[in-house]
Every structure is written in structure tokens, then in C-alpha cells.
Amino acid sequence: QQQVKQSPQSLIVQKGGIPIINCAYENTAFDYFPWYQQFPGKGPALLIAIRPDVSEKKEGRFTISFNKSAKQFSLHIMDSQPGDSATYFCAAAGYGGSQGNLIFGKGTKLSVKP
């Protein structure tokens, strides 16, 4: 019940495409869903986050879609660029589990081809 399942494990798109990364959770106590972006040789950094009281959040070319009833959320990258090539982690947290600490998905390695 503490897991966050992320798919796909890897993704290759052409420049300008819209990669979509999906995550699913089971614990209904989760109330915070961030995405972290990690470039090679660097630590992950917060990209965008959403709470379950909204169904969508946009920041620039990055959008989180959230489906509370299905317990799923996804990251969409509009007009993807080679500079978006990175590993993306979804995560979830809430006071119902893991002492409020983030539980991460296993990551998606995204390659955007020029």
C-alpha cells in the first residue's frame, strides 16, 4: 500500500513530441504528489507538484494531470526538447504513511531526440 508504481521505465521521443509518464498509488492518505527531475551526474530536483484538490497543474511546458478516483497521476511535457532528457521520478507523501516522507516511483529515463 506504500508503493508508487511508475511507468514506463524508459521513453524515447522526437523533439516536439509529448512524452507522458504515469504513476499510480494505493494509499488514500497520500495528499501530495511531486515530480523530481534528475540530469546525469546531478541529484534530483523538484520539478512540479500537485495536491488532490485540483485535477491539473501547469508550469511552463510541464503539466501534471491528477485522477483522484483512479488514484493515478501523470506528467506531460509539451513541445519536448533535447534538454528535457533526464530521469523523472514521481513521488507521494501524506501523514498516513512513512512518517510523511516521500515515497518515490522507480523512475523513467526520458530521451528526446533532435
Add this chain to the structure above:
Amino acid sequence: DVKVTQSSRYLVKRTGEKVFLECVQDMDHENMFWYRQDPGLGLRLIYFSYDVKMKEKGDIPEGYSVSREKKERFSLILESASTNQTSMYLCASRMAGQQNSPLHFGNGTRLTVT
């Protein structure tokens, strides 16, 4: 900008050695974390600390211990390194008192145990 500094970028140790991984943050954050990153397994929490001299086990604490004598410094200790501890280790810090404040990661220490 928050800076989380891990003392070594690469480390090679022999089986049975005692290994210290050091992490320092410069933003007076109360919370600090040690994660392990392995391909296909994502980020797994080893230990965390809410404040000085406090520590809590994460999801995979076996074979590890930690030390937090000063607020800015959080050390991960491998008492007797084993080959299955070969991994990328990431330190992170976070402000306390603000629900779901972002994690700030260091750039990681890649440890190889031979």
C-alpha cells in the same frame, strides 16, 4: 540557493572496510535524509533525521548507521562494507515546519565495494 554537498563524488572501498559518507547543507534545514539509488529500483530511503542527534530508520536501514552531531552535517556509515552496497548514495535536506517543503539533493556519491 540551497547547497547540499557530498564530500566524495566517487569512492572505492574493499569488502569489510568501515565507510563514512559525509553530507553538509548550508541552509539551516532541520531534516536530512540518505537515499540509495539503483537502476530499476528508484530512490530508497535508508535513514533520516528530523534534528540534531535524532535519527529514524527508513525503508532499507540494514547494514547502515548514521550520525548527526551538528545540524548541518549528516553522515552515513557502513560498518562493514559489502559488495551489495555498491550503489549511488544521495543526501538530501528539507526545511521543517512547512508541510511538504521540497527535498534538496546533493549530487551523489558513487560507492564501489570490491
